[in-house]
Amino acid sequence: MYTINEVAELCDLSAHTIRYYDKEGLLPFITRTKNGNREFSEQSLELIRLICCLKNTGMPIKDIKQYIDLLMEGTHTSDVRRRVMVDHRKEVLRQMNELKKNLNLIDLKISHYDSKHTH
Amino acid sequence: MYTINEVAELCDLSAHTIRYYDKEGLLPFITRTKNGNREFSEQSLELIRLICCLKNTGMPIKDIKQYIDLLMEGTHTSDVRRRVMVDHRKEVLRQMNELKKNLNLIDLKISHYDSKHTH
C-alpha cells in the first residue's frame, strides 16, 4: 500500500491533484485507512497511471470519469470500454500526425535560418 | 489580400480568436483598410500558420509573442530566433515520445480486452 505522497511521486502528480481527481470521481477504487487516509494498492497505482495516460493524450476529466464508472460497473461493460480505447487510440494517432506536420514546418523554418545568414 | 473571415477559414480559427491574437500582440504585421478593417497578405497568412503551428505544439501565447517581437525587430535577431526554434523542436520531439509511450499503454489495454472475454 502506498500513501498519497508516494503515489504523487511515482505518477508525477501533486497530492493536491490526486485529491482533486478523487473529488471528481476518478478514483472510486481507492480505500481508506482506519483514520481516513487514502491508501493505494498496486492495482490502484496502475489505474492512476492509465488515468494519467488518458489525460496526457487529451481526454477530458469527464470522459475519463465515464470510463472509470464503466470499469467499476463490472465485466459486462468491457465491450464498451474496449470501444472507448479504440476510439481514443485513433485520436492519439491523429495527434501524432499533426505533431509530425508541425515538426516539418519547424524543420523548414530552421533550415531557412541555416541557409541564409541574412534574414 | 484576405479578410479576417477568409483567414479564419483558411487557418481553422474563429475570427474572434484572430482578433484575440491581435490584441495579445501576435499580429503586429497586419495592415488595415481605409475603414479600419484588418487585411491579411499572403505573408501574413504564412506567419499566422506558423503561429498556429507553435500554438498547437504547446508554445504559450506569451512565448509566441516574444518570437514575433524578435521577428519584427529585424534580421539582427535571426540567431536568437533560430535558437528558439531549435529549442522548441526538442520540445516537440519530447511530446512525440510521450505520445508514443501513451499509445503503447493504450495498445496494451486494447490487447487485454481482445485476449480475454472476461474482464
Place this chain on the structure above:
DNA sequence: ATAGCGGTTAGAGTCAGGTCGAAGTCAGGA
C-alpha cells in the same frame, strides 16, 4: 434611405484543470 452584412472595440464571461489556504484530525515521540 434603409436593411443587411461584415467588420470594429472594450470588456466581461466561460471552461478546464488545477492550486492554495484555513482549519481540523490523528498517531507517535520528547
Place this chain on the structure above:
DNA sequence: TCCTGACTTCGACCTGACTCTAACCGCTAT
C-alpha cells in the same frame, strides 16, 4: 502533555485560451 508531521475537507482562487456581448461604423444592394 504538547509538538510535529502527515493527512483530511471545503471552498476560494488562478491561469490560459478563448468566447461572447453590446454598441457601433460603413459599404452595397434593393
